[in-house]
Amino acid sequence: MTAFLTQEQLADRTSAAVDAAVAAGRELGLTVTEPRLLHDLFSVVVHLEPAPVVARIPTVLPDSVSLDSISRRQRSELDVTRWLADQGVPVLPPSPLVPREPVQRDGFSITFWQYVPENRDTEPDYAANAESTAALHAALRDYPGQLNFLGAAEPHSLSASLDQLAEHPELISPEDLARARREWQALEPLVSSQEQFQKAFPGIDLQPIHGDSPPANIFAATDGDRYADFELVSYGPVEWDLAALGPELEAAYNRGARRNGQRELDGDVLAFVNAVGMLRVIATLELVPKLPVLAEYLNPAVDQWRATPSQQ
Known part of the structure; x- marks a missing residue:
């Protein structure tokens, strides 16, 4: 019989993703004191306040998808959005405050984006x-x-x-x-x-x-x-x-x-x-x-x- 995650397990996964993003952000030199959850479905999205940076962490993925394959996909996303922003196309761009690379931590692959109200x-x-x-x-x-x-x-x-x-x-x-x-x-x-x-x-x-x-x-x-x-x-x-x-x-x-x-x-x-x-x-x-x-x-x-x- 298939085991479905409980509400407690879902909350634990979200908390672990937020903790990983906060720790990764701090290691990159960001000041993070009050992380604020913005979205939680297929990915956890968190504003690393007071830094003007949003972290996105994919959390719900098929078993066949590896951490490295997620990172490859994220690199393409970061490259394309940076290029579009440079052309003046209105996008949510990667954060200029950290390297434009996904960061793997605690079993997650994390990307960092400019905070836009x-x-x-x-x-x-x-x-x-x-x-x-x-x-x-x-x-x-x-x-x-x-x-x-x-x-x-x-x-x-x-x-x-x-x-x-x-x-x-x-x-x-x-x-x-x-x-x-x-x-x-x-x-x-x-x-x-x-x-x-x-x-x-x-x-x-x-x-x-x-x-x-x-x-x-x-x-x-x-x-x-x-x-x-x-x-x-x-x-x-x-x-x-x-x-x-x-x-x-x-x-x-x-x-x-x-x-x-x-x-x-x-x-x-x-x-x-x-x-x-x-x-x-x-x-x-x-x-x-x-x-x-x-x-x-x-x-x-x-x-x-x-x-x-x-x-x-």
């Missing part, structure tokens, strides 16, 4: 955010660094998570898991190979992409909106960043693309990234024992997937 008097405008995503893509096109093709899909981790779920029928039925595996078997070659993707979708240009639904990851700062959370920054089709957001937000993105002289979203590629995104939701069921509240968000999506015809 939040405007708490505004509600997200997802249509405006989707339209703005076209401008982010225009800026990202010139990023000179190397990024993994569709690294945001995390194909190795997705495969490992489906294997792990086979041991936990209380999280997903054997019938549903068999369907997910069939669908992934057909999609995985296009996710793992740029060459195979381009054979399947000739003429679709590829570029650096945010990787994790930028319309849902725009931070409302007191000085204006900023793009945030580039943890899954990758190389791929722009459609990935609009996966599963629906026709209204797709149309909003297309408005922004037309205004910037960019191509609009391709329907076939959208169908592909939506299918992969759905399987990533299925794979995320592996994390429910580590974060039980996830079931409230994932189960309705799984029900919707179950009600749709199989893609294979």
